[in-house]
Amino acid sequence: MEVKFEKKGGMKKEVKALIISLSISGVLILIGMLSRDLGVIGNSIILSTLVIIGPQIFLRHEKHKKIKEMEIRFPVFLRDVVETIRSGMPFHQSIILNSNIDYGTLSSHVKKMAYQLSWAIPLDKVLDHFSQRVSQSKKLSSGLRTIRESFKSGGDVISTLESVVDSMTMVEEAEKERKSLLNQYVVLMYAISFMFIGIVIAINRLMIPIFQVASEGMGEVSFGGIGGIGGMTFGLKNPCSQAVGLSSTICQVFNLVSNAFGIGDVTEEKNIGAYYVSLFFLMSVIVSFCSGLVAGQISENSVIAGIKHSVIMVCCVVGAFYILVYLKLLGV
Secondary structure, X not given: OXXXXXXXXXXXXXXXXXXXXXXXXXXXXHHHHHHOOHHHHHHHHHHHHHHHHHHHHHHHXXXXXXXXXXXXXXXXXXXXXXXXXXXXXXXXXXXXXXXXXXXXXXXXXXXXXXXXXXXXXXXXXXXXXXXHHOOOOHHHHHHHHHHHHHHHHOOOHHHHHHHHHHXXXXXXXXXXXXXXXXXXXXXXXXHHHHHHHHHHHHHHHHOHHHHHHHHOOOOEEEEOOXXXXXXXXXXXXXXXXXXXXXXXXXXXXXXXXXXXXXXXXXOXXXXXXXXXXXXXXXXXXXXXXXXXXXXXXXXXXXXXXXXXXXHHHHHHHHHHHXXXXXXXXXXX
């Protein structure tokens, strides 16, 4: 007789966290709207975004950590099973016996297998259920598939378990070696983010004052050709001063950023400096976020793992811009 297990009711942690985050962010945005201050509205939108994204990133990172720990512990569990099988114990009994050993996050799955086996559920069905629960891990799924097929075909289970242990151990060691070799590139991704901030400071101190002067009284900057021949002039205007349609929407985002930093309204013709500082800030955030994802892919072969690097880099960029504006190194 086949025993079917139904999933327990209730929402997942991610869904619960999302509902709570949306409620909190809604209250924050409402407070910002009631204040009718663009700076407060901008900060409330930024905080709301962090409130929504933060818990989801944390939960996904925790799930990724648990899967990595299970992948490390699984070969240890298989070695213990092999030892008990060699002593003359059947495969299913060895799983039940080793369920009393602590394997970290893997222990709950081993205990669940032991309970199912004690209820006389066939071992191949138990391995199928285990494989479904850890389907997010390709290593565990492929290893369990190999063990199941070997058990069903009546092959040498011990040699199969040992080969799975050896292959998973070799892969884990190769990943550790790759990670140690590529750590320097992770540092390089962090360096790129901070170098970009340095470039922004240089542009702000050298170029924006020129733009500011060009957008004021004179309205144009003249460049003479050789011998006064071939000269040309161009007017420099604030792109957000006369923006319409989609450009106006983008400029409103810039305006929220500039008001959050307290450097004025980007829609004012003479405040071209605020426009460029806001533009540089958003560019720095994008560069930092993408660099973090690349760092995670390089170091841990996972974009999700790279989100933690992205959060760190983006927080550093936001903090650095606030400090630089306060020290008057940014903003004209």
